Amino acid sequence: MRNNVVARSFWLGYLYPRGPTVMATKTSIRKRFFALAAVTAIASMALTGCASTETESSDLGELNVQFSWIKNAEFAGEYFADSNGYYSEAGFSATNFIAGPTATTAVVLSGDALVGLSDPIAVTPVILEEGAPLKIIGATYQKNPFTILSLKDGGNIATAQDLIGKKIGVQAGGNETLFDALLAANGISQDQVTKVPVEYDPAPLVNGEVDGFLAYVTNESITVANLGFEVTNLLFADNGLPFVAEAFVVTQDSIDNNRAGLKAFLYATARGWKDAIANPNEGARLAVEVYGKDLGLDIGKEQQQSEAQNSLLVVTDETIANGLFTISADMQASNLATLASAGYVISAEQLFDMSLLAEVYEDHPELLE
Numbered sequence: 001m002r003n004n005v006v007a008r009s010f011w012l013g014y015l016y017p018r019g020p021t022v023m024a025t026k027t028s029i030r031k032r033f034f035a036l037a038a039v040t041a042i043a044s045m046a047l048t049g050c051a052s053t054e055t056e057s058s059d060l061g062e063l064n065v066q067f068s069w070i071k072n073a074e075f076a077g078e079y080f081a082d083s084n085g086y087y088s089e090a091g092f093s094a095t096n097f098i099a100g101p102t103a104t105t106a107v108v109l110s111g112d113a114l115v116g117l118s119d120p121i122a123v124t125p126v127i128l129e130e131g132a133p134l135k136i137i138g139a140t141y142q143k144n145p146f147t148i149l150s151l152k153d154g155g156n157i158a159t160a161q162d163l164i165g166k167k168i169g170v171q172a173g174g175n176e177t178l179f180d181a182l183l184a185a186n187g188i189s190q191d192q193v194t195k196v197p198v199e200y201d202p203a204p205l206v207n208g209e210v211d212g213f214l215a216y217v218t219n220e221s222i223t224v225a226n227l228g229f230e231v232t233n234l235l236f237a238d239n240g241l242p243f244v245a246e247a248f249v250v251t252q253d254s255i256d257n258n259r260a261g262l263k264a265f266l267y268a269t270a271r272g273w274k275d276a277i278a279n280p281n282e283g284a285r286l287a288v289e290v291y292g293k294d295l296g297l298d299i300g301k302e303q304q305q306s307e308a309q310n311s312l313l314v315v316t317d318e319t320i321a322n323g324l325f326t327i328s329a330d331m332q333a334s335n336l337a338t339l340a341s342a343g344y345v346i347s348a349e350q351l352f353d354m355s356l357l358a359e360v361y362e363d364h365p366e367l368l369e
Contacts, residue, residue, distance in 0.1 A: 060091040060261045066107045066116035068100045068246065071292035073306040074218070075117075076283025077140065079291050081272025090264035097291065105134060108249055114258070115265055119144065119245045120335050122174055124344045124351060133252035135353040138266060138325030139244035140273065141313040146178065146241075147217040148234040149202065149224065155211030156232050160186035160239045169198035169210040178236070179214055181342035185240030218309045222301055243335045244327055245313070255353055266360045270324050270367050277315060280306035323361050323368050327354055 067075055078097060081087050087095045098107070104116035105126045117140075126132045148168060150157040155166055163183070170179045176195070183190060196210050202220045205213040206229060215221055217233050225231050237243075254262055276283040284302035319326055327335075332348045339346060361367060 060093070060264055062094045062096060063087055063092040063115075063261075063265060064096045064098060064113040065265075066098045066100065066102065066104050066113035068104060068117040068119075070101075070295060071097065071099050071287060072219075072295070072297055073280075073284045073287040073302040074246070074309065075291075076276035076280070076287065076306055076309075077269060077273030079272070079283060079286040080275040081268045083286060083290070084272065084275065086268035086271045087265075090268040091260075092264065092268075104249060105132060108134065108251060111251075114250065114254060114261060116249045117246050118249045119247055120243050120339060120351060121178055121342065123247070123249055124339050124346050127350060128344060128346060134249055135252060135255060136244075136247045136327070136351055137250055137255070137262060137353055138248045138357045139327055140246035140248075140325060141244060141309070142316045142319060142326075142331070143235075143237040143313050144241070144243050144245040145216045145218045145309070145313055146236040146245075147215055147221060148182075148212040148236075149205060149215040149217075149221050150212040150232045150234070151205065151224075152230040152232050154205075154208065157212045157234050158232050160188065160234065162234070163188060163212070164192045166211040167194045167196050167209075169202075169204050169213040170195045171198060171200060171214060175214050177342055178241070181338070182236055182239065182241055185338075185341050217312065218305050222304045222308065226298075226301055226304075241338050241341070242331075243338045244331065247327075248325070255356070259356065262356050263360050263363075266325065266357055267364060267367075270360070273314065273324050274367070276306070277310050280310055323357070325357055327352060 082095045098113060104118040105123060107113045108116040109132055123134055127134055148157050157163060170176050198204050202213050202224050204210045206224060217235060221231055221233055250262060281303050284299060284306040287302050288297045288299045318328055332352050
């Protein structure tokens with residue numbers, strides 16, 4: 001089994017790499033933001049002119065959604081919303097899903113996507129350092145799926161203190177910032193752990209080059225387990241770093257001038273995710289056979305991911321009570337504390353706007369059933 005890992009590394013790296021949404025550099029974001037500001041404004045005015053004040057509209061134009069990742073089962077709810085016609089019923093003439101990973105914030109700022117999927121760790125620095133007018137208006141994942149993945153017969157990292165003295169594979173960029181925050185949150189100094197630069201392929205873990213590997217519990221953890229290894233997961237969300245993920249990132253301009261479009265997106269997407277929760281295997285099939293059909297995805301793995309994300313990340317006591325995508329005041333405070341531990345101090349008002357989702361649930365109480 002171990003001898004097959006290297007041979008499979010290219011496909012593992014292509015299909016299953018994972019990290020936080022790639023952030024553009026300050027220069028690239030600034031250039032895209034200001035150079036395309038006029039274009040964005042014109043597009044916004046056009047949308048404003050044709051959008052009604054209701055959640056549903058008959059003419060909202062095309063919907064462009066920037067995914068944080070490749071078109072796998074991670075976006076099952078969006079697939080249902082498209083394939084079952086919910087986006088069309090909400091008023092969009094066409095739906096375009098743009099595969100990641102990419103600099104989601106830059107894409108949204110440019111106006112190339114109405115909504116981008118990302119997380120507070122990636123969005124906050126752009127707001128604070130660039131003055132980017134971005135907000136999070138909801139989140140699919142109530143818990144972030146980041147984990148330190150290890151082999152039970154290897155590093156077996158079950159607690160934060162187990163990290164001490166270990167070699168941990170960490171990808172450069174946002175992942176390194178996130179890992180440093182995990183250490184800080186658990187009172188571990190950086191010199192107590194050896195960080196090993198890796199890509200997103202978990203081969204270094206299964207080949208014994210590292211004791212742990214920064215991964216997604218709903219992705220690489222499943223991939224490695226399917227190779228025949230018993231795995232241990234140290235979840236960031238349960239060890240001092242709770243924050244939402246697959247968050248809906250939009251511009252303040254869209255909130256102000258295309259509110260109907262954003263509410264229509266939230267309404268249709270919530271309908272789609274209700275279907276995805278009810279039928280995870282169909283969500284996996286849509287990923288494998290329709291939306292990600294050119295990726296060679298494995299149906300068994302996608303089914304596992306679809307089921308795992310529903311039970312671990314999407315459905316919580318809070319979403320059962322208050323609806324999908326909810327980010328309560330308490331959860332916002334937890335996210336802000338996580339950001340502060342990573343060195344970013346931001347207020348809830350700067351980062352979140354939950355008023356649109358509240359209006360959607362007021363207009364559509366059936367979504368809470």
